Amino acid sequence: MRIRLMKPWLFIMPALLIYLTVIFVPSLYTLYLSFFNWNGVAPTKQFVGFRNYADLIFRDSVFLKALANNILWTIGSLTIIMGIGLMLALLLNKKIKGRIVFRGIFYFPFVLSGVIVATIWTWMYNPMQGFVNKLLESIGLENWALAWLAEPKIALYAVFVAAIWHGVGQPLVLFLAGLQTIPQDPYEAAVIDGAKPYQMFWNISLPLLRETFVIVVAITMVSSMKVYDIVYAMTGGGPAESTHVLASWMYFQTFKFANIGIGSAISMFLIFITMIVIIPYVYYTTKKSHV
Amino acid sequence: MKKWMSVWLSILIATAIVAGCSSGNGGSSNGNVSSNGGQQGAGEAAAENVTVSLWILNDHAWIDGAVEDFKQENPNINVEVSKYGVDPLKEALKVAANSKTLPNMWFTWGGSLGSFYAENGLTADLTQIAADHNWSEIYNQAAIDMSTYDGKVSGIPYHLNAVDMWYSKQVYEELNLSAPATFEEFEAQLQTIKDGGFIPLALGGKNGWHIMRLTEQLLEHFAGPELHDQLNSLSASWNDPAVVQTFEKIKEYTDKEYFPKGHVALDQAEAINTFYPGQAALTIEGTWLDRSINTGGFSTDDYNVFKFPTERVSVFAEMFQINGALDQAAMDATVKLGEYITSLEVVNKYIDTYGTPATLNVTFTDNTPHVKPLLDMATNGGFLITDQALPQEVVQKLFEAQDKVALGEWTPQQAAEEMDKAVNDYKSKNNG
Numbered sequence: 001m002r003i004r005l006m007k008p009w010l011f012i013m014p015a016l017l018i019y020l021t022v023i024f025v026p027s028l029y030t031l032y033l034s035f036f037n038w039n040g041v042a043p044t045k046q047f048v049g050f051r052n053y054a055d056l057i058f059r060d061s062v063f064l065k066a067l068a069n070n071i072l073w074t075i076g077s078l079t080i081i082m083g084i085g086l087m088l089a090l091l092l093n094k095k096i097k098g099r100i101v102f103r104g105i106f107y108f109p110f111v112l113s114g115v116i117v118a119t120i121w122t123w124m125y126n127p128m129q130g131f132v133n134k135l136l137e138s139i140g141l142e143n144w145a146l147a148w149l150a151e152p153k154i155a156l157y158a159v160f161v162a163a164i165w166h167g168v169g170q171p172l173v174l175f176l177a178g179l180q181t182i183p184q185d186p187y188e189a190a191v192i193d194g195a196k197p198y199q200m201f202w203n204i205s206l207p208l209l210r211e212t213f214v215i216v217v218a219i220t221m222v223s224s225m226k227v228y229d230i231v232y233a234m235t236g237g238g239p240a241e242s243t244h245v246l247a248s249w250m251y252f253q254t255f256k257f258a259n260i261g262i263g264s265a266i267s268m269f270l271i272f273i274t275m276i277v278i279i280p281y282v283y284y285t286t287k288k289s290h291v
Numbered sequence: 292m293k294k295w296m297s298v299w300l301s302i303l304i305a306t307a308i309v310a311g312c313s314s315g316n317g318g319s320s321n322g323n324v325s326s327n328g329g330q331q332g333a334g335e336a337a338a339e340n341v342t343v344s345l346w347i348l349n350d351h352a353w354i355d356g357a358v359e360d361f362k363q364e365n366p367n368i369n370v371e372v373s374k375y376g377v378d379p380l381k382e383a384l385k386v387a388a389n390s391k392t393l394p395n396m397w398f399t400w401g402g403s404l405g406s407f408y409a410e411n412g413l414t415a416d417l418t419q420i421a422a423d424h425n426w427s428e429i430y431n432q433a434a435i436d437m438s439t440y441d442g443k444v445s446g447i448p449y450h451l452n453a454v455d456m457w458y459s460k461q462v463y464e465e466l467n468l469s470a471p472a473t474f475e476e477f478e479a480q481l482q483t484i485k486d487g488g489f490i491p492l493a494l495g496g497k498n499g500w501h502i503m504r505l506t507e508q509l510l511e512h513f514a515g516p517e518l519h520d521q522l523n524s525l526s527a528s529w530n531d532p533a534v535v536q537t538f539e540k541i542k543e544y545t546d547k548e549y550f551p552k553g554h555v556a557l558d559q560a561e562a563i564n565t566f567y568p569g570q571a572a573l574t575i576e577g578t579w580l581d582r583s584i585n586t587g588g589f590s591t592d593d594y595n596v597f598k599f600p601t602e603r604v605s606v607f608a609e610m611f612q613i614n615g616a617l618d619q620a621a622m623d624a625t626v627k628l629g630e631y632i633t634s635l636e637v638v639n640k641y642i643d644t645y646g647t648p649a650t651l652n653v654t655f656t657d658n659t660p661h662v663k664p665l666l667d668m669a670t671n672g673g674f675l676i677t678d679q680a681l682p683q684e685v686v687q688k689l690f691e692a693q694d695k696v697a698l699g700e701w702t703p704q705q706a707a708e709e710m711d712k713a714v715n716d717y718k719s720k721n722n723g
Contacts, residue, residue: 041389
């Protein structure tokens with residue numbers, strides 16, 4: 001009896017040990033560090049309690065901007081990137097000519113590193129020689145040509161467009177895999193019953209994609225909370241600190257300013273915010289799950 | 292059971308974020324960390340063979356040949372070189388310092404960037420070695436001074452860079468201009484260049500420090516050497532009329548479109564591409580630009596340098612710092628390598644790609660014709676480049692102020708006040 005109870009734990013133990021060692025314990029250590037004023041190497045750490053958290057909220061305007069940017073990024077990812085991914089998956093799930101080529105084309109940007117994507121799009125956005133402005137000029141829309149990354153009000157959105165191009169491949173593949181597990185029978189029955197395509201999508205595809213949605217939403221949310229490379233490489237957080245996200249500001253605080261405590265506090269904000277959203281979401285969706 | 296599994300799954304997903312972001316010992320290091328790096332030298336003190344690990348920037352290509360030469364001359368010393376980009380090197384060093392895995396020797400900049408390691412007791416005190424080995428006869432004294440913190444020599448001088456104005460001869464000839472002698476003449480030329488259809492100043496503001504090179508020259512002009520030094524040492528208030536005047540000029544130059552379009556977000560690599568082919572007339576760069584011009588396939592004959600109309604020039608040093616935790620055998624081998632790769636013999640052999648050495652009596656070639664004139668400009672005096680003179684948090688505020696003034700989000704007066712506030716915040720935090 002005891003062996004039977006222990007069996008699952010024995011199987012999970014290697015992965016659990018690795019996880020605890022490289023992720024969970026460092027995370028606890030990060031929480032501990034967030035209560036100190038420390039430069040990372042000095043022999044003594046000054047205990048400051050919750051001051052790092054309070055300073056971030058009440059004195060650091062860049063942190064609040066970064067937090068707002070992360071929220072915007074998450075909303076954009078959950079709607080636009082996921083929406084486009086789903087739409088493309090539905091299209092590419094149909095028996096159209098060349099769909100394998102199209103699948104490759106749409107998935108290709110996702111295999112590129114964020115820094116490569118950032119470099120490509122930075123040059124495309126170049127105000128003087130970039131593809132975007134040249135294209136606008138060539139079609140008579142020169143008045144629309146802007147310094148895309150230099151305007152604080154639009155710079156983050158310009159980076160987000162690059163992120164869409166980069167990131168849409170992931171939900172596309174996951175949704176496509178989900179769609180291919182749905183049997184044809186319900187669709188055939190629906191056709192016989194005279195259902196329209198949008199009704200089949202709403203009443204068959206979407207409910208049967210529930211498991212896929214759990215994964216896609218969780219991955220998208222986590223990815224958008226820790227977004228860093230594409231923002232850092234395209235704007236460096238500028239202009240005027242307007243495009244910082246929490247991860248980039250954490251990098252600045254930790255590695256540029258050697259404020260380990262504040263950097264750790266930003267990390268903890270990231271984890272708290274994510275848990276607040278993810279725990280109810282996973283709990284709710286798993287409760288309604290078919291498995 | 293399912294409920295608890297769900298909660299656990301959520302916690303695991305959420306903590307995964309921290310794994311990518313945590314800043315303590317769990318933080319990830321990136322780049323080419325040598326598997327044999329860290330303090331292996333100390334561990335092999337008694338061994339006959341010593342391994343010296345060296346971290347350096349990835350564009351210092353000459354190092355490979357020099358290290359091979361060194362290894363041939365010293366078969367009992369193995370050298371392992373790890374190369375990084377600028378920001379990855381800074382990050383890797385911070386992580387290594389935090390986890391006590393610094394290499395035997397590493398490249399670093401002077402000022403507040405190099406002082407972090409010296410002031411936290413991570414570097415070897417080379418004062419006695421400098422005296423015993425007559426460094427004052429080998430290296431430029433200014434470079435030794437800039438490698439010294441709290442009276443201790445904390446690095447082997449490597450580069451001594453001077454940063455000043457470069458101009459396109461083609462543009463200047465076309466507009467019938469010559470190097471300006473006064474600030475008023477300089478400003479008049481900016482307008483002439485603009486009217487002539489060229490970009491006056493090929494500077495990109497994405498990383499902040501390229502526009503900063505203009506800011507610091509303007510500050511030197513308006514504040515004068517004494518106040519400028521006081522501002523950089525945080526002993527004078529930044530809420531000063533000279534600072535306001537400086538920011539007013541940044542705003543004025545932006546409004547008059549003296550910078551490339553969208554300059555606040557432009558990488559210097561993009562901005563300088565307007566300078567090489569003669570679309571832009573001026574830029575502010577250092578002694579390394581000759582190398583970049585050659586690498587880009589342009590001719591150094593098409594460009595020249597002049598001194599911004601102020602008394603002093605922006606200068607900075609680069610050095611090799613040595614791990615203070617090494618034992619004697621590793622220390623001896625590391626110092627030997629450091630002195631070798633900065634020796635006159637090695638510098639002269641690799642001079643075209645070496646950069647601007649801190650080593651004295653170097654022979655420059657025709658491939659880098661502007662190095663000597665730039666260094667000569669610094670003989671009348673130099674001020675430490677701003678991003679090394681100021682603490683990094685204050686530097687970041689300066690970059691923000693430059694952007695916000697240019698974009699009209701702050702007035703020059705507000706920018707000066709914000710700078711002053713950042714300085715006071717830094718001082719109060721670091722004085723307990």
